[in-house]
Amino acid sequence: MALSLLGFLLEPLWGQDLEPRRWTPLPLGMKVMGIGFGQTTGDLFLDPVLNVEDARVDMESVGLSYVHSFELLGKLARLDVLLSQQSATWEGLLDGEPARVDRSGFADPRIRLSFALLGAPPLEGRKMQTRLKEKKNHTVLGGAIAVNLPWGEYFEDKLLNIGQNRYTIRPQLGLVHTRGPWSYELTGSVFLYTDNDAFFAGTTREQDSLFAFQSHVVRVFKPGVWASLSAGYGWGAGSVVGGVAKDDERGDFLAAFSFGFPVSKTQGIKLAYVRARTQKELGGDTDTFGLAWSMRL
Numbered sequence: 001m002a003l004s005l006l007g008f009l010l011e012p013l014w015g016q017d018l019e020p021r022r023w024t025p026l027p028l029g030m031k032v033m034g035i036g037f038g039q040t041t042g043d044l045f046l047d048p049v050l051n052v053e054d055a056r057v058d059m060e061s062v063g064l065s066y067v068h069s070f071e072l073l074g075k076l077a078r079l080d081v082l083l084s085q086q087s088a089t090w091e092g093l094l095d096g097e098p099a100r101v102d103r104s105g106f107a108d109p110r111i112r113l114s115f116a117l118l119g120a121p122p123l124e125g126r127k128m129q130t131r132l133k134e135k136k137n138h139t140v141l142g143g144a145i146a147v148n149l150p151w152g153e154y155f156e157d158k159l160l161n162i163g164q165n166r167y168t169i170r171p172q173l174g175l176v177h178t179r180g181p182w183s184y185e186l187t188g189s190v191f192l193y194t195d196n197d198a199f200f201a202g203t204t205r206e207q208d209s210l211f212a213f214q215s216h217v218v219r220v221f222k223p224g225v226w227a228s229l230s231a232g233y234g235w236g237a238g239s240v241v242g243g244v245a246k247d248d249e250r251g252d253f254l255a256a257f258s259f260g261f262p263v264s265k266t267q268g269i270k271l272a273y274v275r276a277r278t279q280k281e282l283g284g285d286t287d288t289f290g291l292a293w294s295m296r297l
Contacts, residue, residue: 015148015168015191018256018274020216020228023142023174023185025076025120026069027128034065034294036270042286044090045278047248052099055092057284061085061107065294076116076123080146083109086162105153105162114144114172137179144172156198166205167194183218191237203242210237210250224262231255251279266296 044055063084119140152163191210199205214232
């Protein structure tokens with residue numbers, strides 16, 4: 001399932017993702033590995049107190065993923081493990097003079113456990129295929145929890161880093177209704193952040209929760225060939241640094257197009273483009289392209 005990997009690679013700046021088909025039921029025992037590449041470029045709008053103008057970012061990400069479906073407590077469950085390495089360059093004018101920062105290293109890995117709560121019983125390959133053919137119109141309700149682990153590269157004396165030096169815990173609830181070749185998906189998420197007690201200049205950074213919704217319209221043309229249009233919005237996540245509240249709440253709108261196709265019976269390719277635009281004075285306007293390959297083991 002290269003889409004879970006692409007969703008991970010296309011969220012390096014703000015933590016939000018747009019991942020279609022995340023609630024699609026997988027047959028019991030399916031194992032999939034993938035590798036992907038993502039590139040993000042765009043303009044950044046930072047706190048004026050930093051005296052940074054005309055800031056831009058160019059970030060490249062390479063990632064690995066492993067997906068395994070299994071039965072847990074009588075439910076169809078899925079485990080995603082996602083790892084990535086990132087190289088980023090930030091450029092702009094600092095106090096009116098050109099400045100540049102380069103970082104390269106491992107990003108915070110992510111583990112996600114999801115369940116099909118309703119509408120997708122745990123079935124093996126052929127039984128799953130038979131059920132999907134017989135029930136062309138069906139609805140699946142899913143729940144998940146994802147955790148970003150603070151294992152990425154991080155420097156206490158640097159303001160810009162690849163890793164975040166904190167845990168991000170994300171409960172999710174999703175609904176997908178399939179009607180013939182069309183699927184309509186809606187996912188709600190809450191991002192909960194632990195404190196970064198080694199923020200820049202020896203301070204502690206606290207951050208409020210980020211709330212996010214995303215929706216997808218997916219069209220399957222034939223087995224393995226599909227396309228999707230996606231949109232999402234996230235808001236909140238104001239921060240407190242060194243006990244001082246920052247006026248930096250997020251408000252980001254994302255739109256995306258994804259396309260997938262098989263290259264063999266066990267392998268597939270996924271392509272994606274994500275456009276992110278801030279709705280606040282602070283944030284970023286970025287464009288991200290992603291490519292991923294997956295293989296069923």
